[in-house]
Amino acid sequence: MHSEYNYKPYCTKTRHHGFCRALLHPCLALLCRYIGALGVRVICDNIPGLVNKQRQLCQQHPDLMQSVGEGAGEWIRECQHQFRHHRWNCSTLDRDHSVFGRIMLRSSREAAFVYAISSAGVVYAITRACSQGELKICNCDPHKRGRARDDRGNFDWGGCSDHVNFGIKFAKAFVDAREKTVRDARALMNLHNNRCGRMAVKRFMKLECKCHGISGSCELRTCWLAMSDFRKTGDYLRKKYNTAIEVTMNQDGTGFAVPKKALRKVTKSDLVYVESSPDYCLMDKVAxxxxxxxxxxxxxxxxxxxxxxxxxxxxxxxxxxxxxxxCECKFRWCCAVECKDCEEVADVHSCKAPKHANWRDHT
Structure with missing residues (x-):
């Protein structure tokens, strides 16, 4: 039986096609703590799978790399939450160096979702670290100054607006770097889904305000822009997964072509995939x-x-x-809730194994 929440942090050398798995790994936070002692170049040169551009960014901004690593667990958990009731449940493999296993080698809609949610996770982690003052290179959004207006009237920019544009800029530079070294359908697919994930975070920025005036009359308001909970991004990308569009690369290699049977054209907010998903009903070693x-x-x-x-x-x-x-919980004045421990019996149902439960092996 494999758990619906079987993600566990571990340290290993990893390489994921089109995406640096090592730098999305929670234990990167541990590596970054040793950067001061071992030197930035030593750490960044020994993370496998990076292209030159990514190594340069790693060496220049080790604190950003730590934030990316610490944010990895968040988007993996979100992926597992979104698919907890489905045949493919975003399972991670404890002993597999690629974290998600061979599923990511296939250009399926599941891979599309993972690229989008992980790209969104990088934006979210970097933007949050900026606002919390954890990074030297960024802080609150410096452009949110002076006066502005919304449907409720005028307000003054104040507080700390999340600098989401910085998070998007860094995520694009770092995450997309590897895809830009090749020109094939998978790289084009990854770039598109990466962008979809990045922009999903920005889509849910919200205006938060504090009222000033007599008895909180809101005659004056001070407002700032804040990211919504990451769950909103996850919910949005999950819906995009449901309506993902199958594509092929066009003849000049610059965009997508859709089958004639497709009901609509690809937009910037759509997730795209190239190959159909495997059959998740049975164990399949190859898939x-x-x-x-x-x-x-x-x-x-x-x-x-x-x-x-x-x-x-x-x-x-x-x-x-x-x-x-x-059970039988009661409120006691003041101020506690007292409950009894009750024993209950429940039936738990689990799927039977197929008659031949061994791995499929097509080799």
Whole structure:
């Protein structure tokens, strides 16, 4: 059985096609703490899979690299949250150097989502670090000064506006650098989805204000721009995954062509993919699919988490479990909530394994 939340930090040398996995790794934060002692060049030269442009940025801005590494766990968890009820659940592999396994070698809509959410994660992590004063190169957005106007009237810029444009600029320079060294359909796909992820963060910037005046009358307002919770970005990109468009590279290699059966053209906000997804029902060593054997399913659901869909028609096993929950909770003045521990019995359903549960091996 593989867990729906089986992401664990680990340190290893990694290389991901089109994306530097090492620098999106939580343990980069540990590496960056040693930069002062070992030297920036030593650390950056020993992270595998970087192109020259990425090594230069790493050497010039080690503190930014640390922020990227620390933000990696956040977007991986978001990916796993978005797909927790689906056959492919953004699983990470503890002993696989590529983190997600061979799934990312395929130019599928799952790869499209991972590139978009990880690119968004870089923007989010860098922008947040800027606002929190953790980076020397940036701070609050310096352009949000003076007076401005919204649908409620005039206001003064104040506080600390998140400098999302800086986060986008750095993410574009660093993340896109490797894709620009080649010209093929996968690189073009990755660049497009990277941009979609970056702009998704900016899409959910919100204006927050503080009122001034007699009794909080809001005669005067001081406002700033802030990023929304990363969950909004995840929800948005999940919807884009649902409507992702299959494409091919056009003849001159500068853009996409869509099949005649496509109902619409590709826009900048669409996720795109080149290859169809593998069958996630069964373990497949070549495709990297973990299968759904042992996955928990919902017997009463008709959605993707339902046993019929999740188990791919193979049926499910039922196990009765006892668990302790809090019940009969009462509010006590003042100020506590007291609960009893109650034992309840529940049936847990999990997908049956196929009759031949070994890895498919097409080699």
């Amino acid at each position: 990297g699919s973990l299968g759904t054997a042992g996955r928990i399913c919902n017997k009463s659901s008709h959605g993707p988490d339902g046993c019929e869909i999740m188990c791919c028609g193979r049926g499910y096993d039922t196990m009765r479990v006892w668990r302790i929950t809090q």
